[in-house]
Amino acid sequence: MSKADIYTIEQIAEIIKGKGLFVNKDACITSLVIDSRTLSNAPQALFFSIKAQRDGHQFIGNAYQNGIRNFVVSSDIAQDQYPEANWIKVGDALLALQQLAIHHRAKHHLKVLGITGSNGKTVVKEWLYQLLAADFNIVRSPKSYNSQIGVPLSVWQINNSHNLGIFEAGISTVGEMERLAAIIKPSIGILTNIREAHDEGFANKAEKLKEKLQLFEGVETFIYSPEHIVADIALPGKKKFAWSFNQAADLQIVDVLNQGTNTILKAKYAEEQFEVTIPFTDAASIENAVICWATLLAMGYTAQNAANRLSKLVKVGMRLQLINGIDNCSLIDDSYSADISSLSIALDFLNQQNQHPKRTLILSDLHETGKSADELYQEISLLLNQKKINRLIGIGEQIGAHQHLFKIESSFYKDTEHFLANISEQNFHNETILVKGARKFGFEQVVKRLTQKVHDTVLEVNLNALLANLQFYRSKLSPGVKTMAMVKAFSYGSGSFEIANLLQYHKVDYLAVAYVDEGIALRKAGISLPIMVMSPEPSAFDAMLRYQLEPEIYSLEVLQSFLSFLPRDVVDFPIHIKLDTGMHRLGFEHYHMAELAALLKNTQQLEVVSIFTHLVATDDKQHDEFTQLQVIWYEQMYEVLANYLTYKPIRHVLNTSGISRWAQYHFDMVRLGIGLYGFDAALEAQKDRGRADGLRTVATLKTTITQVKHIYANETVGYGRRGSLPNGGQIATVKIGYADGYSRAFGNGVGKMLVDGKLAPTVGAICMDMCMIDITGLNVEVGDEVIVFNEEHSIVALAKEINTIPYEILTNVSQRVKRVYYYE
Numbered sequence: 001m002s003k004a005d006i007y008t009i010e011q012i013a014e015i016i017k018g019k020g021l022f023v024n025k026d027a028c029i030t031s032l033v034i035d036s037r038t039l040s041n042a043p044q045a046l047f048f049s050i051k052a053q054r055d056g057h058q059f060i061g062n063a064y065q066n067g068i069r070n071f072v073v074s075s076d077i078a079q080d081q082y083p084e085a086n087w088i089k090v091g092d093a094l095l096a097l098q099q100l101a102i103h104h105r106a107k108h109h110l111k112v113l114g115i116t117g118s119n120g121k122t123v124v125k126e127w128l129y130q131l132l133a134a135d136f137n138i139v140r141s142p143k144s145y146n147s148q149i150g151v152p153l154s155v156w157q158i159n160n161s162h163n164l165g166i167f168e169a170g171i172s173t174v175g176e177m178e179r180l181a182a183i184i185k186p187s188i189g190i191l192t193n194i195r196e197a198h199d200e201g202f203a204n205k206a207e208k209l210k211e212k213l214q215l216f217e218g219v220e221t222f223i224y225s226p227e228h229i230v231a232d233i234a235l236p237g238k239k240k241f242a243w244s245f246n247q248a249a250d251l252q253i254v255d256v257l258n259q260g261t262n263t264i265l266k267a268k269y270a271e272e273q274f275e276v277t278i279p280f281t282d283a284a285s286i287e288n289a290v291i292c293w294a295t296l297l298a299m300g301y302t303a304q305n306a307a308n309r310l311s312k313l314v315k316v317g318m319r320l321q322l323i324n325g326i327d328n329c330s331l332i333d334d335s336y337s338a339d340i341s342s343l344s345i346a347l348d349f350l351n352q353q354n355q356h357p358k359r360t361l362i363l364s365d366l367h368e369t370g371k372s373a374d375e376l377y378q379e380i381s382l383l384l385n386q387k388k389i390n391r392l393i394g395i396g397e398q399i400g401a402h403q404h405l406f407k408i409e410s411s412f413y414k415d416t417e418h419f420l421a422n423i424s425e426q427n428f429h430n431e432t433i434l435v436k437g438a439r440k441f442g443f444e445q446v447v448k449r450l451t452q453k454v455h456d457t458v459l460e461v462n463l464n465a466l467l468a469n470l471q472f473y474r475s476k477l478s479p480g481v482k483t484m485a486m487v488k489a490f491s492y493g494s495g496s497f498e499i500a501n502l503l504q505y506h507k508v509d510y511l512a513v514a515y516v517d518e519g520i521a522l523r524k525a526g527i528s529l530p531i532m533v534m535s536p537e538p539s540a541f542d543a544m545l546r547y548q549l550e551p552e553i554y555s556l557e558v559l560q561s562f563l564s565f566l567p568r569d570v571v572d573f574p575i576h577i578k579l580d581t582g583m584h585r586l587g588f589e590h591y592h593m594a595e596l597a598a599l600l601k602n603t604q605q606l607e608v609v610s611i612f613t614h615l616v617a618t619d620d621k622q623h624d625e626f627t628q629l630q631v632i633w634y635e636q637m638y639e640v641l642a643n644y645l646t647y648k649p650i651r652h653v654l655n656t657s658g659i660s661r662w663a664q665y666h667f668d669m670v671r672l673g674i675g676l677y678g679f680d681a682a683l684e685a686q687k688d689r690g691r692a693d694g695l696r697t698v699a700t701l702k703t704t705i706t707q708v709k710h711i712y713a714n715e716t717v718g719y720g721r722r723g724s725l726p727n728g729g730q731i732a733t734v735k736i737g738y739a740d741g742y743s744r745a746f747g748n749g750v751g752k753m754l755v756d757g758k759l760a761p762t763v764g765a766i767c768m769d770m771c772m773i774d775i776t777g778l779n780v781e782v783g784d785e786v787i788v789f790n791e792e793h794s795i796v797a798l799a800k801e802i803n804t805i806p807y808e809i810l811t812n813v814s815q816r817v818k819r820v821y822y823y824e
Helices: 009-015 056-065 093-106 121-132 150-155 177-184 205-216 283-298 303-310 340-352 373-386 397-401 416-421 444-450 463-474 488-492 497-505 516-524 538-546 556-565 590-601 621-644 656-661 681-688 795-801 806-811
Strands: 019-021 031-033 045-048 070-073 086-089 111-116 138-140 164-168 188-191 221-224 239-244 251-259 262-269 272-278 320-324 330-334 358-364 391-395 409-413 431-436 458-462 482-486 510-513 531-533 550-553 573-579 606-613 650-652 669-672 699-711 729-734 752-755 758-763 771-774 785-789 818-823
Touching: 009 019, 009 086, 009 093, 045 056, 045 093, 056 070, 070 093, 093 150, 093 177, 111 121, 111 177, 111 205, 121 138, 121 164, 121 283, 150 164, 150 177, 177 205, 188 205, 188 283, 221 283, 239 283, 251 283, 262 283, 272 283, 272 303, 283 303, 320 340, 330 340, 330 444, 340 358, 340 373, 340 431, 340 497, 373 397, 391 397, 391 416, 397 409, 409 416, 416 444, 431 444, 458 463, 463 482, 463 497, 463 656, 463 669, 463 818, 482 650, 497 510, 497 516, 510 516, 516 531, 516 538, 538 550, 538 556, 550 556, 556 590, 573 621, 590 621, 606 621, 650 669, 656 669, 656 681, 752 771, 785 795, 795 806
Parallel strands: 031 045, 045 070, 070 086, 111 164, 111 188, 138 164, 188 221, 221 239, 239 251, 330 431, 358 391, 358 431, 391 409, 458 818, 482 510, 482 669, 510 531, 531 550, 550 573, 573 606, 606 650
Antiparallel strands: 019 086, 251 262, 262 272, 320 330, 320 818, 458 699, 699 729, 699 785, 729 771, 752 758, 752 785, 758 771
16 A cells, blocks of 8 residues: 555544544554454554454454554443554444445546456456456455455555556345445446346345446446346446347357367457457356456457457466375465465465464465565565464565565575475475465466375365355354354364364354364364363273363263362363253253252362253254253253352253254354254255255365266176166266265166266266266266266255265265365
């Protein structure tokens, strides 16, 4: 941010019409913060205490402890606890953030491209950046910052050096776009498409379209496809530029030709025919490329110039990818892009990882930042210090020339080839490594060298989706209700510390595991949250004590055994009491209460943190009367114990589906399990009745094709000659079998996998390491991707195919299947 764009705290109070209380009214503000953990330049940051799914006022203490001294609040604060802080009191902190962004945007008279639509916004934004960076100094939304909070934070980046802005806007319901339009104020509007994403927030597609078009009121040029105009609506824009695959338009695509890894697009424009070759073949990329083509033409670029630029498009790396690396390392792959904004985001994700003591950054030269090299690398040096990075490996001539700026452990190489030739001298071991590089440096080679070798079947875990599901359930809870996240069974097959790190970072109150060794693994990975162990074995009591794991006590025998084990000097060791109200699996019965209460009353060695029960059928309406009886029995048993204690332990009875259906029984805490991963039997029943559930799919299991064979009629396939194609056809052998967790029950056509966008049934028996699928009539080659399950072909559907539940499908995915974690 240039000096002309720096505000004092007093000036900001005037802009957002807030009441100021200052110890230093001249304090300079250069950055805006809404998360107390993701800081850069804390002394010049302004923290907005936004009330959303969590109240930002709860984190003022953390922000102050981390160095922030400037706050926007909407609630009364005990200001004497923060003697060095400046305060601005407003009615609504989010609205104040947006008002400040509106003011900042109005100061700068640059051309702005505004992008909205159902899908493709971020890819179109990043591709337009690639296409236009040679001609403009561009400011753009970091990653997919397109929300009510993300848009003002994006626009705040504008400074006097920028002459083009590219910002995306996303909405999920009516009434949201008006605010974003006032912040972005685009001069060129780009509508990507109108599809099913976020349909649940609108009455119909026409309502959704009208809401999105509000972004473009007053634009000079509106770029769109008539195929996505779903109603008779007046279109915005003094000028309009249409593109289409099927209708007459300014840019009309007349042919799409697949050529291996490329696609040739032939089109009519200005009464002439042109063609462009793009290095992508999937339908989404083709549409996004056409949108970019239309934008270049609408901005006045010649058809030939546009074609040349489009042919050089490269893949957009929108997701940070966390994978297992060599020598007990964790590897974060962000190798497709490099700029200051995305570097800061990636470093925050690196700092979420607690499984290793050391954090290493491999970073290339950064180009086209609009800053001088001295200014850029000084800023990066400060950023690495603020983010507590232990080691830097710099690759490129520019970063090497500025190595004197970096005061941490560091080494430098002139190019990627030089680094790979000398990689052994780095001695990577037991560390988390972030690989962040500009495309030209080819850092995918670095990732390949540092990745632990495994076979091609992969379980991809979307951490953004998991977080969204956590926030979905949190939104149903009253203030003060705690959340215990169930991470037993390797987090339902999805991971261990990878999931726990995310949950800890987003301040879940408790974790729960099944066995002590699971808890020990989390402790060794740096997880400090309280952890409840559901099946504490006497042989593991010593380990529980050493690693501060809290046992679930479910019987008098376990209680007495644990008391006998505890050293005499241990006081108030935390335990959790399990009551049996009808599950009849584990837990104290009602007739145990008097003896249990007496034991608890007469010992100072234990503290009963919580008393809980397990309801057996919270998702099933036909058992609602029994659910209510269970709660009555629980409350009676709880009162007996609480009357003997001098304090009130936490009460909790609800699992995932209970959270959704039984708000009156949330009590002090809820236990969130399979819902984190996108499954809720109660919400599934609602969806069957046509109601959206609001959960996101977290896991995708994919594999690859090893071989393709032609099968003649009456030939058999697989063990026991169980498979055949009566009319002949083609089969593909894919790299997944029952040792990977793909059940033998899926054999002989019961199971299906997505190939080339179509469902292909299995043929014959499922083998240990592979199986065969019918690909007759599909365009398939060796090495092509095969989806075992994802959002489209869901785990719920697979479970129904073999008469089981989603839990079993997910937890059965073998540990030999590589886990890859994505974070956008």
